[in-house]
Amino acid sequence: MTDPVVISFVAGYGPMDTGVTAKPAKKAKAPGKPVTGSVEGVTMDFASDKLHYEFTRALKSVLHLSSSNIHLVVFTNDLGKSMIQKDIMDPLSHLKDRICWTPIMIEPNLIKNYIDDMGFSLWTPRWALVKPYAYTLLPPEIDWIIQLDTDVILATDILELWDLRLQYNSTQTVGGAQEIMYIQGKKKFDNKGIHIPDVTGLNSGVILYSAHRMRDLKFSRDLILEANRRLYPEWKNPDKVHPEKYRQLDQDLYNTVLKVYPHLKFTIPLKWNLQGCGGYDRQEKLKEGVGLYHFNCLRRQIDDWRSVKDLQRSLDGMSLEQAVKTLYKPKYTARVK
Numbered sequence: 001m002t003d004p005v006v007i008s009f010v011a012g013y014g015p016m017d018t019g020v021t022a023k024p025a026k027k028a029k030a031p032g033k034p035v036t037g038s039v040e041g042v043t044m045d046f047a048s049d050k051l052h053y054e055f056t057r058a059l060k061s062v063l064h065l066s067s068s069n070i071h072l073v074v075f076t077n078d079l080g081k082s083m084i085q086k087d088i089m090d091p092l093s094h095l096k097d098r099i100c101w102t103p104i105m106i107e108p109n110l111i112k113n114y115i116d117d118m119g120f121s122l123w124t125p126r127w128a129l130v131k132p133y134a135y136t137l138l139p140p141e142i143d144w145i146i147q148l149d150t151d152v153i154l155a156t157d158i159l160e161l162w163d164l165r166l167q168y169n170s171t172q173t174v175g176g177a178q179e180i181m182y183i184q185g186k187k188k189f190d191n192k193g194i195h196i197p198d199v200t201g202l203n204s205g206v207i208l209y210s211a212h213r214m215r216d217l218k219f220s221r222d223l224i225l226e227a228n229r230r231l232y233p234e235w236k237n238p239d240k241v242h243p244e245k246y247r248q249l250d251q252d253l254y255n256t257v258l259k260v261y262p263h264l265k266f267t268i269p270l271k272w273n274l275q276g277c278g279g280y281d282r283q284e285k286l287k288e289g290v291g292l293y294h295f296n297c298l299r300r301q302i303d304d305w306r307s308v309k310d311l312q313r314s315l316d317g318m319s320l321e322q323a324v325k326t327l328y329k330p331k332y333t334a335r336v337k
Helices: 048-065 078-089 108-118 126-137 158-167 211-217 219-231 250-260 282-286 306-316 320-325
Strands: 005-011 036-039 042-045 070-076 099-105 144-148 152-154 174-178 202-210 265-267 292-294
Touching: 005 048, 005 126, 005 158, 048 070, 048 078, 048 152, 048 306, 048 320, 070 078, 070 126, 078 099, 108 126, 108 219, 126 144, 126 202, 126 211, 126 219, 126 250, 144 158, 152 306, 158 202, 174 250, 202 211, 202 250, 202 265, 202 292, 211 219, 219 250
Parallel strands: 005 070, 005 144, 070 099, 174 265
Antiparallel strands: 036 042, 144 202, 152 292, 174 202
8 A cells, every 4th residue: 555645624513604693594304405594695504414424425436436545624513523533533444544534623713804805805615715725724734635525526536636736847736637728618606696707717625735835925915915916906905815706716816826836737638527517428427537626517418428427326335344344456566756
């Protein structure tokens, strides 16, 4: 076995705290079904069971298809830590040679203070900005890390994605696949009609970054503020971001910095973030193979693919322990730097 692949998820269980008062959430009718409440016109997802199902399925796909040990880092809260420990880590406690985990607790005021300090808009869900801030919370011994949304499924060995870090040059710091809406000649708008700042921008559902390089750059504060000043010269407050320009949250934040400082960017092949928002023909679908499916957007062509249905059915039918023990024998061989 090689050194462990380090992957992270942001999993904030319970109501998504926006800094404003939400209407009480209704009780879920069935496991996996979202329960929504309205927060000043913004619909939020309050269903911990839905998040837990997504997270568990994503982790199963990683474990089942990986030829490497896994170091799992989860940015979460008390409820999330309790559920993950009970339902995931305890059943795998006898397999510590295959998977270990580091829970990193997100205190309620931590991200709130960051949002207030940087000037992000009031409605911003606090959990949404954990990702570009997360490197500041990592233990110093962790450098490279794959950051995943919970709504993903691996289709092959994550070690292949992990080894892309060996292709980064000395300045490249953050890597991601291009936002599919731009590749296919579409524009991605938020509910106020503001699009992400760069037509070659990345989709933040899968990010491979160096925490040490981000820390040296002071990415989450100094670099963002400087990029904001350069990209939006009409904005006159040098100590705050332009709040109307960050409606895509963490994705806008990454793309603002990488547009101004393109030497920090590494482009990951689209196969490692095959996004549900896209439309694909058979040739495009099979061109490079698929490394990871990303189930973003509500209407998804990929939901009808047989390969996706078979993979979902297989994952839903196995326990976490089975996912580890029925180890996939991949063709991929780890690279040596």
